[in-house]
Structures are given as C-alpha cells and as structure tokens.
Amino acid sequence: MRVGDDVVDLDDPFIARTHERPRWLGRVLAESELAALRASRDPKTLLWSFFAAKEAAYKIAAKCRNPPPFAHRQFVVAPELRQIRYGKIVFDLVVEVEGACVHAVASTGVGARVAGIGIVEEGRDSGEVARRRLCQDVARHLRCAENTLGVVRTPSPERWDGFSPPILERDGRPSGVDISLTHDGRFVGFAAGVRKSD
Amino acid sequence: MSSQKEVFAQVVSLLKPFVKSPEALSNVTMETSILKDLKVNSARLVDVVLEIEDTFGIAVKDDDADKVKTVGDAVNLILAAKG
Numbered sequence: 001m002r003v004g005d006d007v008v009d010l011d012d013p014f015i016a017r018t019h020e021r022p023r024w025l026g027r028v029l030a031e032s033e034l035a036a037l038r039a040s041r042d043p044k045t046l047l048w049s050f051f052a053a054k055e056a057a058y059k060i061a062a063k064c065r066n067p068p069p070f071a072h073r074q075f076v077v078a079p080e081l082r083q084i085r086y087g088k089i090v091f092d093l094v095v096e097v098e099g100a101c102v103h104a105v106a107s108t109g110v111g112a113r114v115a116g117i118g119i120v121e122e123g124r125d126s127g128e129v130a131r132r133r134l135c136q137d138v139a140r141h142l143r144c145a146e147n148t149l150g151v152v153r154t155p156s157p158e159r160w161d162g163f164s165p166p167i168l169e170r171d172g173r174p175s176g177v178d179i180s181l182t183h184d185g186r187f188v189g190f191a192a193g194v195r196k197s198d
Numbered sequence: 199m200s201s202q203k204e205v206f207a208q209v210v211s212l213l214k215p216f217v218k219s220p221e222a223l224s225n226v227t228m229e230t231s232i233l234k235d236l237k238v239n240s241a242r243l244v245d246v247v248l249e250i251e252d253t254f255g256i257a258v259k260d261d262d263a264d265k266v267k268t269v270g271d272a273v274n275l276i277l278a279a280k281g
Contacts, residue, residue, distance in 0.1 A: 014242065
C-alpha cells in the first residue's frame with residue numbers, strides 16, 4: 001500500500017479569503033470542484049480539503065521513478081471526498097477535519113492505513129513531532145517497540161528539497177511500510193500503509 | 199527588453215509577501231530554492247505564479263509553473279516568455 005498525506009491549518013490568516021479568489025481557484029480546481037465549492041455552505045473548509053487531497057495524491061505520484069509534473073487541476077477529487085483521480089489512476093481518499101485542522105490521506109493498493117495528526121507546541125521541531133507520532137502509532141499497529149523504528153531520508157539532488165521521500169526503517173533496515181509526513185502551521189500529519197502480512 | 203538583473207530584482211520583490219522568514223530574502227541568489235530555502239509552501243506558490251503573470255503580463259502554463267523550483271527558474275521562465 002502506498003500513501004501520501006497533507007495537512008492544512010485553517011487558522012492561517014494567509015488563506016482566510018482564498019476561497020473567494022476566482023483566479024486562484026481556477027488555477028487549482030477542476031470544473032466539478034468549482035461547482036461543488038459554489039454549492040457549499042462551508043467553501044473554505046471544502047477548498048482546503050480539495051487542496052490537501054491533491055497534495056496527498058501527488059505525494060504518491062512523486063514516489064515514481066519519473067514523477068509527472070504537478071498541476072493541481074489534473075488531480076480531481078470526487079464529490080464525497082472518498083476518491084481522487086489522476087488520469088486513469090484512482091486513489092482512495094480519507095479527509096478528516098478536526099477543528100482548524102484538515103488532514104487528507106490518499107492511498108493505493110491493499111493494506112491497512114495508519115494515520116493521524118498532532119499539534120506542534122511552540123519551539124518544537126514539527127518534523128520531529130511528526131516522526132515521533134508516526135513511529136508511536138505504527139509500533140502499536142505492528143506490536144513492536146517504538147525504538148526499533150526510525151525515519152530516514154536519503155540525499156536526492158533532483159528532488160525539490162534535495163531528499164528522497166521518507167522511509168521507515170525497522171531495526172535499521174527498510175520496513176516495507178510506505179509512509180508520508182506533513183506539517184502546516186500548528187499541525188503535523190502522518191500516514192503509513194501497512195501490508196496485511198506485517 | 200528587461201535584463202536578467204532587472205527581472206531578478208522584480209522576482210525577489212514580488213516574493214516578499216509570501217516568504218515566511220523575510221530575513222531569508224537578504225541572501226537570495228538565482229540558485230535559492232523558493233520552497234526549501236524561502237519556505238514558500240505550495241499554496242503560496244500558486245499566489246507567486248499569479249503575481250508573476252500580473253507583474254510581467256505573461257501566462258504561465260501548469261507544466262511550466264511546476265518547473266519553478268528556484269528564483270533562477272522563475273527569472274528564466276519570465277525571460278523566455280517575454281522573448
């Protein structure tokens with residue numbers, strides 16, 4: 001199972017009115033999503049649910065050897081927020097909204113999805129909080145000690161941040177559990193795709 | 199026609215509202231990563247693309263927007279579009 005996730009802090013003042021900006025929306029949303037937004041009683045939350053879903057699905061696509069270019073409009077979210085389509089590829093989707101936190105998890109393949117969010121206290125490193133939460137929850141799922149798990153990233157100059165997507169190791173070796181980490185504002189999110197045999 | 203230096207200065211200026219740590223702009227070069235070094239997230243990057251379109255009077259295609267990783271990528275995209 002492959003996973004990708006994305007989190008959005010709805011209290012970020014920068015995005016307070018984005019749902020009212022037609023050009024921005026036209027650049028990011030497909031026609032069906034624009035129609036859904038127009039009909040929505042909470043267009044702000046719906047917009048950022050769409051946006052997080054697109055980012056989450058693209059994180060899976062970006063794990064390919066030759067990632068496609070990312071154009072938000074080409075990732076189309078189904079009205080019930082249960083699927084997202086990119087061309088002929090359909091990703092399963094879960095979008096959860098808790099207070100001001102929107103967390104989207106996209107996945108492909110068979111397995112169990114382990115996912116959650118966390119709050120970053122001031123002064124804490126968001127990456128560290130996300131890694132810790134991920135390892136805690138996956139360790140519980142796999143019934144192993146948390147300290148046997150670790151997240152590593154290898155240098156990859158062609159990637160936007162110079163590193164490959166994160167890998168979960170167990171006892172210092174690749175675990176085979178696909179993972180995704182995210183942060184925005186006060187929130188972190190994490191997701192893991194655990195095979196049935198794990 | 200605008201020179202690379204002029205376009206670079208305009209790009210740095212239009213980035214200011216979208217950068218989370220403005221001090222990061224003090225040492226910007228053509229190689230500076232907009233996402234990693236300036237911490238412009240992907241939602242704000244959409245705003246940056248719209249600002250580029252408005253400031254330079256050009257249309258930026260989705261595929262071209264995706265190639266903008268560094269300040270230099272943005273400058274070169276603009277220079278190419280303006281011929």
